[in-house]
Amino acid sequence: MKISTTLAFVIVAAGFFVYQYRQAPIYAASSGSSGAKQAEQASSAKPQAHTSTPSEVGVTVFQENCSFCHGREAEGGETGPDLTRSKLVLSDSGGNKISVIVRNGTPDARMPRFEFSAQEMDGLVAFIHAQAAKAAAQVGGRRGVDVDDLQTGNAEAGKQYFNSNCASCHSPTGDLAGIASRYKGLDLEKQMLYPENVRSKVTVTLPSGQKVAGTLAYLDEFTVALQDASGTYRSWKISNVKYSVDSPVNGHVDLFSKYTDADIHNLMAYLQTLK
Amino acid sequence: MKVLKNTFLLAISVLALNFVPADSVRAQQLDTAGLTHPSKDSWPSYHGDYSGRRHSSLTQITTQNVGNLGLAWVFQTGQNATIKSSPLLVDGILYFTVPDNVWAIDARSGHQVWHYTYPPNKGLHLGQRGVAVYKDSVYMLAPDAHLVSLNIKDGTVRWNVVVADSSKGYWTTHPPVVVGNHLIVGVGGDMDNLPAFIKAYDPETGAMQWEWDATPPSGTPNATTGGTTWMPGTYDPELNLIYWGTGNPTPVLNGKTRPGDDLYTCSIVALNPDTGKLVWAFQVSPHDTHDWDAVEIPVLVDGTFDGKPRKMLMQASRNGYFFVLDRTNGKNLLTTTFGPVNWTSGVDKEGRPIPNPDKEPAPDGRFIAPDEGGLTNYRSPSFDPKTGLFIVDAHPSYSIYFAKPADGSYGWAGADYGLWGKGVLEAIDYKTGKIRWTHELGPHGSGAGVLTTDSGLTFTGDAHGNVLALDTSDGKTLWHAGSGSPMQSSPITYELDGRQYVIMGSGGVLFAWALPEDSIKGEHHALSTK
Numbered sequence: 001m002k003i004s005t006t007l008a009f010v011i012v013a014a015g016f017f018v019y020q021y022r023q024a025p026i027y028a029a030s031s032g033s034s035g036a037k038q039a040e041q042a043s044s045a046k047p048q049a050h051t052s053t054p055s056e057v058g059v060t061v062f063q064e065n066c067s068f069c070h071g072r073e074a075e076g077g078e079t080g081p082d083l084t085r086s087k088l089v090l091s092d093s094g095g096n097k098i099s100v101i102v103r104n105g106t107p108d109a110r111m112p113r114f115e116f117s118a119q120e121m122d123g124l125v126a127f128i129h130a131q132a133a134k135a136a137a138q139v140g141g142r143r144g145v146d147v148d149d150l151q152t153g154n155a156e157a158g159k160q161y162f163n164s165n166c167a168s169c170h171s172p173t174g175d176l177a178g179i180a181s182r183y184k185g186l187d188l189e190k191q192m193l194y195p196e197n198v199r200s201k202v203t204v205t206l207p208s209g210q211k212v213a214g215t216l217a218y219l220d221e222f223t224v225a226l227q228d229a230s231g232t233y234r235s236w237k238i239s240n241v242k243y244s245v246d247s248p249v250n251g252h253v254d255l256f257s258k259y260t261d262a263d264i265h266n267l268m269a270y271l272q273t274l275k
Numbered sequence: 276m277k278v279l280k281n282t283f284l285l286a287i288s289v290l291a292l293n294f295v296p297a298d299s300v301r302a303q304q305l306d307t308a309g310l311t312h313p314s315k316d317s318w319p320s321y322h323g324d325y326s327g328r329r330h331s332s333l334t335q336i337t338t339q340n341v342g343n344l345g346l347a348w349v350f351q352t353g354q355n356a357t358i359k360s361s362p363l364l365v366d367g368i369l370y371f372t373v374p375d376n377v378w379a380i381d382a383r384s385g386h387q388v389w390h391y392t393y394p395p396n397k398g399l400h401l402g403q404r405g406v407a408v409y410k411d412s413v414y415m416l417a418p419d420a421h422l423v424s425l426n427i428k429d430g431t432v433r434w435n436v437v438v439a440d441s442s443k444g445y446w447t448t449h450p451p452v453v454v455g456n457h458l459i460v461g462v463g464g465d466m467d468n469l470p471a472f473i474k475a476y477d478p479e480t481g482a483m484q485w486e487w488d489a490t491p492p493s494g495t496p497n498a499t500t501g502g503t504t505w506m507p508g509t510y511d512p513e514l515n516l517i518y519w520g521t522g523n524p525t526p527v528l529n530g531k532t533r534p535g536d537d538l539y540t541c542s543i544v545a546l547n548p549d550t551g552k553l554v555w556a557f558q559v560s561p562h563d564t565h566d567w568d569a570v571e572i573p574v575l576v577d578g579t580f581d582g583k584p585r586k587m588l589m590q591a592s593r594n595g596y597f598f599v600l601d602r603t604n605g606k607n608l609l610t611t612t613f614g615p616v617n618w619t620s621g622v623d624k625e626g627r628p629i630p631n632p633d634k635e636p637a638p639d640g641r642f643i644a645p646d647e648g649g650l651t652n653y654r655s656p657s658f659d660p661k662t663g664l665f666i667v668d669a670h671p672s673y674s675i676y677f678a679k680p681a682d683g684s685y686g687w688a689g690a691d692y693g694l695w696g697k698g699v700l701e702a703i704d705y706k707t708g709k710i711r712w713t714h715e716l717g718p719h720g721s722g723a724g725v726l727t728t729d730s731g732l733t734f735t736g737d738a739h740g741n742v743l744a745l746d747t748s749d750g751k752t753l754w755h756a757g758s759g760s761p762m763q764s765s766p767i768t769y770e771l772d773g774r775q776y777v778i779m780g781s782g783g784v785l786f787a788w789a790l791p792e793d794s795i796k797g798e799h800h801a802l803s804t805k
Contacts, residue, residue, distance in 0.1 A: 076690045141681040152639040194694045220739040
């Protein structure tokens with residue numbers, strides 16, 4: 001039921017977006033606070049002059065704040081990903097996930113945080129969903145990276161590359177078993193080249209000689225911090241301790257200077273066989 | 276009584292200044308002399324002076340005492356936007372911005388003198404990199420590509436003129452550059468296939484004086500658009516040339532509709548500031564398909580190269596190459612990479628990188644170093660004359676670039692995804708291009724600009740939000756403080772009342788760092804008794 005509700009909202013919002021996009025911009029405040037409610041009102045009633053709809057508010061908010069990185073149509077731009085294919089957007093319901101990212105930014109701070117009013121946020125969410133629905137409704141010739149685009153490699157050559165360069169850490173029957181079912185297309189390729197959110201291990205040796213091990217929680221040139229087995233955060237001044245970090249993910253960085261495009265396409269072809 | 280006392284002090288100081296006319300003391304308006312030879316109690320233009328070196332002759336804060344640096348004051352904008360502007364200091368007042376906002380604050384105390392807010396507008400609110408000051412006005416470029424003149428005393432609007440039509444997709448973010456009787460401005464806008472330009476305006480009236488077009492009008496067959504001019508250039512008063520970087524061609528990732536080099540995109544251009552006529556151009560990225568603007572600061576250095584005295588221009592460019600040019604004629608002296616670069620098949624005889632056609636964005640993706648943000652971006656590098664080091668916030672990085680027919684030939688026209696990157700401060704020896712030292716700044720990259728001083732200090736920030744003072748000779752950390760947010764601006768420094776301040780913006784807060792007042796008095800005393 002939740003899915004169908006979301007879908008209905010998306011369709012309503014999309015329909016209204018298409019409608020309003022043909023209209024001249026209207027500048028006025030809206031008293032409504034619920035994006036879905038507004039969209040419904042707007043689509044069921046005849047257009048009300050001097051009332052901004054969520055999508056209308058959303059267009060403005062998006063164009064002023066988001067379009068540079070995510071593109072005018074939310075289909076990707078400078079630095080920012082294609083939101084119409086974003087897992088987060090597609091799993092969002094009425095802004096429950098989008099608004100969290102917008103208010104907080106991404107954990108790595110590559111996307112900054114924004115403070116919008118409830119009305120602006122509703123509009124933004126409506127606009128993004130409308131764009132996603134519009135893109136998904138496009139039959140053939142869709143912009144952005146499709147799974148079909150990433151089928152140019154040779155799986156056998158990819159397997160050979162894997163055995164020479166990846167097999168010391170990874171196994172097609174172990175950690176990578178079924179990887180092609182868990183990730184597809186661009187998500188799989190990005191995960192293959194540099195998996196995100198892989199935590200490093202750290203061992204800190206205190207002046208007493210005691211060793212504390214855990215998951216690396218923070219590291220700059222002055223402070224090291226970990227989360228120990230109990231989940232407790234502990235930090236030390238680097239000048240007071242010794243530490244060693246174990247980051248297996250750096251194996252991916254070591255490969256960057258060696259890849260050819262063919263290596264990547266072949267490896268991709270091979271990984272897609274691991275269903 | 277206070278007024279009388281101040282008047283008396285003023286009179287005394289006038290006497291002490293060998294009878295400088297009272298007018299010049301009372302109305303210390305910023306003029307051409309002040310811009311060309313900035314006094315130590317000023318930072319009158321974006322780079323501090325016309326050279327773009329972001330280097331200060333101040334020496335109160337040294338490698339020995341920088342460990343004692345502490346807060347003099349902070350100023351909170353109360354705004355969500357990150358400070359990307361480089362503040363100006365003129366007559367004891369700092370001027371800085373975030374989009375739609377200009378502040379004038381007291382440089383001694385950090386308290387607000389005035390605050391101007393630009394009316395709500397539909398321009399792109401990407402960032403605002405600062406203002407220009409000339410005589411009795413402050414000049415700001417707005418998100419909707421308007422140029423605004425404000426009264427320096429209270430921030431009231433004198434005039435507002437349209438630089439470009441924002442409804443077509445133009446925006447502006449940078450401070451104008453004041454050269455003589457010209458306010459020189461550029462423009463942003465590469466989400467549409469639009470031509471770009473540099474224009475000059477009359478500082479008094481806002482009347483346009485000249486326009487130089489980087490690219491031909493939209494719709495010209497087989498020609499590029501783009502070449503935006505979104506960072507302030509530099510100026511050589513002796514040669515009377517301004518140096519400006521131009522941005523990427525459009526469509527951005529699809530180069531098929533714009534065959535050839537796509538002049539003058541991704542170029543460093545030298546223009547006559549009085550006429551706007553092109554004197555020379557050097558293209559940093561011929562036929563760019565990766566969004567690598569060449570707008571990074573064109574730094575002007577006089578020194579020796581291959582044993583001969585040279586007037587040089589240096590740029591660490593977004594495309595991953597470090598260039599040294601002869602700025603009298605644009606001839607190349609050195610071209611070298613300063614990090615991982617994989618998109619070229621070499622360097623041509625003019626010193627320009629040769630783009631490898633196999634590395635143009637493709638339907639199945641091309642693995643590209645650096646990423647689209649580039650090996651460096653708009654925050655300022657610094658040139659330290661004593662060591663001959665060009666110090667730059669570098670961003671070694673890898674990415675994949677896609678483009679297919681469905682992406683079309685308008686605007687972005689493709690997709691690119693960054694995979695990995697980190698921040699490294701690099702000290703490049705300009706004579707050889709060799710990297711003399713590096714200082715790791717953390718994952719994804721820092722985004723902080725760089726300031727050097729004559730006392731051998733380098734100020735910058737890391738990816739975590741630490742502000743740093745390093746030893747310029749070896750890159751070792753001498754002082755740091757957590758600022759709560761990675762810096763997205765470039766530091767400045769000045770001296771007021773005998774105290775040197777270093778100003779760094781981070782998040783929505785401006786920080787003023789200085790040595791403790793009692794330690795400065797002590798030093799002065801020690802000096803005077805020697």
